[in-house]
Amino acid sequence: MTEYISYDLIEWGHPFEERSNELPAPAGSEVLIRVTAAGLCHSDLHVQKGFMDLGEEGRLTFAERGAQLPMTFGHEIAGLVEAVGPMVKDVSVGQQVLVFPWIGCGTCEACAEGRESDCAAMRIIGLKQKGGFATHCLIEHEKFLVDIEGLDAAHVVPHACSGITVYNALEKMGPLRDGAWMAIMGCGGLGMNAVAIAHAMGVTNIIAIDIDDAKLEAALEMGAAKALNAGCDDAVAQLQDMSEGRLMGVIDTFGSASTGRIAVRALAKAGCYIVVGQAGGDFKMPQVWLPQKAMTVRGSHVGNLSQLRTIIDMVRAGKIKQMPIERRPLSGINQAVEDLEAGRVSGRIVFQPET
Ligand SMILES: [Zn+2]
């Protein structure tokens, strides 16, 4: 075979289009994989629109972030190794691998310390480099591949984004004391994995928050102890009641003005609010609360290669409960985007080749 198919964005704000490409031959340490699973992440929806909502600051376009069209997006990628470059040592043809997409510049202080997620010049696969909405994908170095031999590719693929994103945030949060509570805001793919991974890391006092009862039901099954529908008028009071006044941590996987408003009001003194979701808008709070409530407000962006390896080890040890997965053919990508946008997806849509 000398050609492969991808579903590319040709113009911002337009549907993905099928394209035929020349199949690359891997050189040096490169690895060519045949994609067996590609997750559809909420950020792919932002990418398709072409911008993120910066509230009063306007918009941040992906063109400004250095993404160029046409591009093959998709950053949750697993596949079978089809060909390897002559310098490749540790990966072999036929092996099943998961791709770490958050490649740093490799030269800055953050990269040197293994904190690629804090690199200001990331070369993200599926944003700056061709990603997984395709039959094949060329990875620039074997070191960005994690062995997932024996695992279901569709099950583990969301960990490359949603898994490490919440793991990174939970590490920043640190352990909770006995009797303290943590809230996970938003129960989409990211929030569902946040509940599962927090649980795997030993947090049992978890309150799941969403405005969709079906998603809350799913979050309870994933290990949340309590659930709150935030579509009510007294979400803050209810959250304080449910946590017995000891809400010490909030991981916000939605990230909007309304979730931020609830979080900083409901948190107990010395509580910590970490935002990983990027719904957008402006975050506002009384500034006096930062000292008065000794509050920590911080953000966390994706995660690191070492964290992805840790998560896959946890999956192999049976520690992380599997979130719901909807398998679909890549040819249905535009319908999938519509369904995710409309909130009709529980867990993650994962594209797999039709058999
Ligand atoms: Zn993502």
Ligand SMILES: [Zn+2]
């Ligand atoms: Zn860097």
